[in-house]
Amino acid sequence: MSNYRLTVGEYSLIWGTRINLEPVPGPGHVLTRQAGGEWDWDLPEGVYLARDLVRELAVLLDAVVEQLGESAGYEPLLDNVKASLALSGRESVLQLDALALADPARTELAEQARRIGDTLARWAGEQAGEGPRFDKAILGGLRLRSRCDHHLWTPLVTNMLTGPNGGPSVMQLFNEYLHQLVLLRDLLLPYENWEEVPIGIERRVKGKGNEKGKGLRFTEQARAAFLSEILMGRPSHSSLLGYAQSGLAPELSAAGYGFQYRYGTILPASLGRPPAGGRRFLLEWHPVRTVPYTEGGGTSAVFDYAYPDYYSAPRSQAEAGVRADGSPDEGSLGGIREAHLEVAPVDGEPDRVQLHYRLQIGPQAYRVDLGQILRGHRYMYLGGSNRLHEDGGSTKRTAAAMLAQPGLVHADSGTHHISAGGNPLVVWALLGKLYPENVFVLHEEGDGLQGAGSSGKGYGAKIVIT
Template structure:
């Protein structure tokens, strides 16, 4: 079978084995009859997308409406759902709008929370419009004790749930429905393409539905609310929801239903988000005997401060190339090797061919370099600098650094070459110019840290 191809415009990144995943309806029923004649609820085991889970959770809301006698209908309850998933307001569970989020990481995640919450609320309304998913006689006898009693209700819903048709059982059912939707939204926060992420539900003995994510969710949101979350903590949170069996996080991972890596790989480095993750339909570790096995992707340099370094000027004369040679490159490859002395952990190298020479950089360092990258500002004159070729930089061992001055590196305006350079340059003061570049490299002079040595890629 051919490699998976991640295509961005006319360029592609190739690796692993593509997988085809078509989540089927879960085998089993969400409602099970208890000895006393009442019915209990839980998510059936299976593989779900976000919309599938909203559909399965709808039976809880159906039960609430049925046990209220149907008089109130769905509308006021759905208004409460929307208010709970919003980022502001009395009923909001995650009130991010009240925070001043100046850092890019939390800004990206807050934007995701808003988009996901709005969509889940809309889907809940569409599902309600399709009518109940179970027999009304069964819905009227759904009972279980929800451990979630901290959700706030709108005044109208409070009157409905505490009125003559309400009662403790109905209150708990509605609280559980709200809580499961909130858990679903927060489980999907790390992913740019969150609607495509397959979620495997198993009986883990850690509560109903998505409650197995509660502990990791609480820890991650505590860090998020107090400070900018690290990439490592975001990966740890992602693993806890999709592959809790995995060991300490790296910069990505493979699980039974695909590969999780930063979403930036699917775009030009200048245009992509830096902190969100993406789900890719590929088995990255093809040598695994068990096709369902998971693996963590490790950095070659876990601590890049202590990584071996080469000085930029040391290879200035090496690897002479013309920009035309770089512009003609159309693909790069990812190559997997087991991490030395580690089981279930691998390292991935990004391989780029320039002419007859192949160059390799650590994929983890490449993605780290992107997170630390500066983009050039508009119309700011750049100081004169030393010219280096991409091949000269990529040929050197370790990470390339410079003690002083400005170094200009032409990537031929090719994103594949830009990615490779981001994996090779020490990620301290690296600036990218995107688009038309004149001879004076305007736009780079006032970018970056504003002081010290720098690399300018164009």
């Protein structure tokens, strides 16, 4: 098996073992016949992509149309689906458009919810256009008890469901269909490449107090807690990771900054883009086994920060980072094309590891904690070249000199310019080495500084990566 290579332009980050995964539902059936002759619905055990799940859910909508009779059709029901997945309007389940979203976290999540909801509604329409997958007799005999009765219907759908051909059983089928689609959208909210994320549906364990519910209902409790954070204020990165783990790897302990589960690796989406343009909050699925399987060990692992509390991490002074004789100059940095990730176990925690980002500059290898790199990216400011160069009186530092220092590098005063030679791999390494306060990454397309005011925090030392 080959290593996984995450490529951004001409630069690559290499780690782990690539996984070739073909998500497929298990051998079970979405419909099962009950003792009384009626049919029941649930998702069979297996591995699904989002589109697979929309296909499996479609039987519920088919049953609604069949049981309403010839006077009904898909179109008004699909209009209700679109309205339920929208972010505003009477039927909307998640009304984010009504909020003033000024922070990047909620802005990214709102954009994501809109994008996923629109696509799921379109897929539902395409699936309906293919026609029912089951015989009319089976669809007519499908019954289920839905605990979801809080969805609002459009006036036309209300008339259909409460009319002479409607009734409680048809209402429950449509409510369940709406609810499962909403659960699917919200399960996928954390992931920028949400269409690619494999979702494992495990066997339901029956028994009092141990019933996970039909379909995607196992996500309900974590979903409610996470959406409450979004609606009440800015959710934290750790809460996003916790929510992501609850849906893909609920067996894991407290969240770090990423994790491995049976079907791949989850890391912040910023890693796969240039530092100045990457998203700061969403996650991304990668088809890679980061942590090797060991005999007797699990398939899941949390990625831990080397400095859980970076405020108390050991520090070095930027002023101490002078260039030593023979150290590489900034011109040699542009030729670096690869960096690697290395796994380091955490003592006493078999399901937790640290990931070291290794960058080779000339004969010297430098290692930086990947978690601190991603934290530094979330806290950095973007600086336009014109505004930053107006400051004057700055001190130049070399990347190698900064990376060679122990702990996190900070400055007490002044402006310190560190050249990365225009290489994003070097920028990533520096973001993990610098204390994440008033750190700027030069963005040539920017017009001034973006972030906290026009000059970062507006006080204290600045460190500028150019």
